[in-house]
Amino acid sequence: MTANDDLRQLVRTIPDFPRPGIQFRDITTLFGDAWGFGETVRRLAAAARDSDAQVVAGIEARGFILGGAIAAALGLGFVPVRKRGKLPYQTIGRDYELEYGQDRVEIHVDAIASGARVLLVDDLVATGGTALAAVELFRSVGVEVAAAMFVIDLPELGGAELLRQAGVPVTSLFAFAGH
Ligand code: AMP
DSSP: OOTTHHHHTTOEEEETOSSTTOEEEETHHHHTSHHHHHHHHHHHHHHHGGGOOSEEEEETTHHHHHHHHHHHHHTOEEEEEEETTOOSSOEEEEEEEOSSSEEEEEEETTSSOTTOEEEEEEEEESSSHHHHHHHHHHHHTTOEEEEEEEEEEOGGGOHHHHHHHTTOOEEEEEEOSOO
């Protein structure tokens, strides 16, 4: 056993979803476990205590579940980073490239004050494209990303490394090989 293997074994792997060759790391089985969900939140919240973050931002959709719980554990507010066209008020956004096509992350213009420090949360980092777009979006309005946190890292895809190169401290609880 290595650190966090007790949580790692609660993640279900679905081969060839949503496309052939992708090993989908299904975190719903970890979230659905009464001990596993709370313990995941406790371990990430403990790692976040030193980051001096003033607010937590979660990336749609599984980042909402985790980020909301971490924010509550830390006594902080929560800001959703949503995909294109979902937020009702005025937004600012950032486009990013997917393997096939483009996507966009958005926040409300008044969601976080310039100068604030945000903790960015998602379930999994793969290529890092989504998280990096969120980092660029926050930085474009003067918000500092104190740290980025994930439950799962897919290190072969290099996303965590890209984030670190961009100056963002990255924490993940455990990794899986491959895509
Ligand atoms: P990326 O922008 O490439 O880092 O992709 C990260 C986003 O895609 C996260 O929100 C993940 O939930 C999702 N994702 C990417 N690859 C996988 C995978 N193999 N299993 C589960 N979710 C994935």
